[in-house]
Amino acid sequence: MMTAFTSTTVPEAPEDPLFSVMVAFRNDSSEKKIDLSIGAYRDNQEKVWILPVVKKATATTAMSPDYNHEYLPIIGLARFIKAAQRVCLGNSSDVIKDNRITSLQTISGTGALHLGALFLSKFYRPDGSNNTPTVYMSSPTWSNHPQIFKLAGLPTATYRYFNASTRSLDFDGMLTDLAAAPPKSIILLHACAHNPTGIDPNPRQWEQIATIMAERHHFAFFDSAYQGFASGSLDRDAIALRLFASYGLEMCIAQSFAKNCGIYGQRVGCFHFITSPATEADTLETVTRIGSQLTALQRACISNPPAYGAHVVSLILNTPDLFEEWEEDLRVMSGRIMHMRQQLRIKLEALGTPGSWHHITEQIGMFSYTGLTTDQCLQMREMHIYMPLNGRISMAGLNLKNLDYFVKSMDRVVRETEGFSKVVNGK
Ligand SMILES: Cc1ncc(COP(=O)(O)O)c(C=O)c1O
Known part of the structure; x- marks a missing residue:
């Protein structure tokens, strides 16, 4: 029997661009690979970080006689x-x-x-x-x-x-x-x-x-x-x-x-x-x-x-004590991200990478809009660095281990690409 849901009535939907970047990252066997696509926090060891306060509250909840699956x-x-x-x-x-x-x-x-x-x-x-x-x-x-x-x-x-x-x-x-x-x-x-x-x-x-x-x-x-x-x-x-x-x-x-x-x-x-x-x-x-x-x-x-x-x-x-611990965990996550922003800017400026980089430390939160163009993002991918093509990077994907490689790759791509510094400098 033929399907009633033909390609005319159900055309294939485009893949979510972010999730396809994640798949490409997973399929890359290089040790240098860096995933800067997804908005989820990673610690300095690139590990998923379960907040200590959440670990505690999870254990308490699971053991509580008041918790059930109703x-x-x-x-x-x-x-x-x-x-x-x-x-x-x-x-x-x-x-x-x-x-x-x-x-x-x-x-x-x-x-x-x-x-x-x-x-x-x-x-x-x-x-x-x-x-x-x-x-x-x-x-x-x-x-x-x-x-x-x-x-x-x-x-x-x-x-x-x-x-x-x-x-x-x-x-x-x-x-x-x-x-x-x-x-x-x-x-x-x-x-x-x-x-x-x-x-x-x-x-x-x-x-x-x-x-x-x-x-x-x-x-x-x-x-x-x-x-x-x-x-x-x-x-x-x-x-x-x-x-x-x-x-x-x-x-x-x-x-x-x-x-x-x-x-x-x-x-x-x-x-x-x-x-x-x-x-x-x-x-x-x-x-x-x-x-x-x-x-x-x-x-x-x-x-x-x-x-x-x-x-x-x-x-x-x-729970007041847990709330305080949560606030401390928030400072740990945001503090590490701010530190990465500062280091990224300092290192790009030290290399003299063409363009201005103050926007990296002026921005806040999980993401930085680097200014890299679609072509440059594709070139970064050839160097095993995965980011969406709008130039957005998840700061949580950077750490003290991979930052130098990222900066050098970015420096190379920027220098090799005609016109980038003009965009960044607003000329
Ligand atoms: C701006 C913004 N709004 C909403 C969400 C929704 O996130 P969730 O559904 O995981 O809470 C996200 C997640 O990335 C986001 O970046």
Whole structure:
């Protein structure tokens, strides 16, 4: 029998570019090979690092007579959700005090983005018509963002973010585009450690962004995938979230614990919907209604979220000693990455590699947008160095053992390639 799912109706989907880089790395037998593609932390020995605090909490959870394999409620583990709210908004948050928030545990950050996208696609009709508003995302952004929002049926567009010639934030372009977007648009913002550029607005710039968002009545959709991992401080990495919340803006947050707890495969995350200040009765009515629809969507998508990772993270967030240990682990990860940034820049400058390299230490978080072109990335691959073709490297893939080889390879590729220094120097 012939299949009903022919290539006309089901054309082959393109492979995810990042995962194909990972496969190519795995198939390379060279001892020199370096994987700079995937956004997961590695220690100085290139090893996956299980955070000591997570090791402890995992063992305690597994041995606890209170832990079993029952289903969680549809919205997830209540004590985890409450603690997750405090992590992003702070212990003294008015939003939490005034009960202006409704949250659900999700399948990590991706699941939170998906749930939020579905909710907005189904219910956000700010102009009173049947039109779904457009989601504006930074150019560039995490490659999964457009796919997630399109899958939920939301139109997408971009706002300017990255200035290729200065390798810095195109702040004027960003503000102009946010101001030009139709009122009440959905604006996707990276809370910190922008992926892929590693460039964040500074606190003053966040204020200007929040002001324009308020003036245009835009809806802020924050993706918070790197809180604490970027600067080593949970509070510092949450300034944008807390600033927007203090403006009383209606907004939502997709929160991931994948990177900051190194618990990637356990899929621990949260979706938070925050409503604007109103009377107590109105607030309660709004969050109850919205929470009920989010719960219905969650039921249809996944029935209920996975339990084990949420129990582990909940134990860390709700136990003061473990929380302190977690903060220390965050400083270890972010500190090593910052050290690698400094060393990479120092070594490129010492070799006199053509171009300017200050952007490497000005960027923050897991990734550095090196400025290497597609051709140069392909040449790096011939030297057994694997990175996506947009020139983004995962800083966690660099360590004191492989850094010299990486720098020498990069130096060689840059020198051999006509035109690179012109791009980097903005000429
Ligand atoms: C910007 C950004 N958002 C969200 C995610 C989602 O991660 P996860 O679903 O593993 O929590 C990632 C992961 O790389 C990311 O870089």
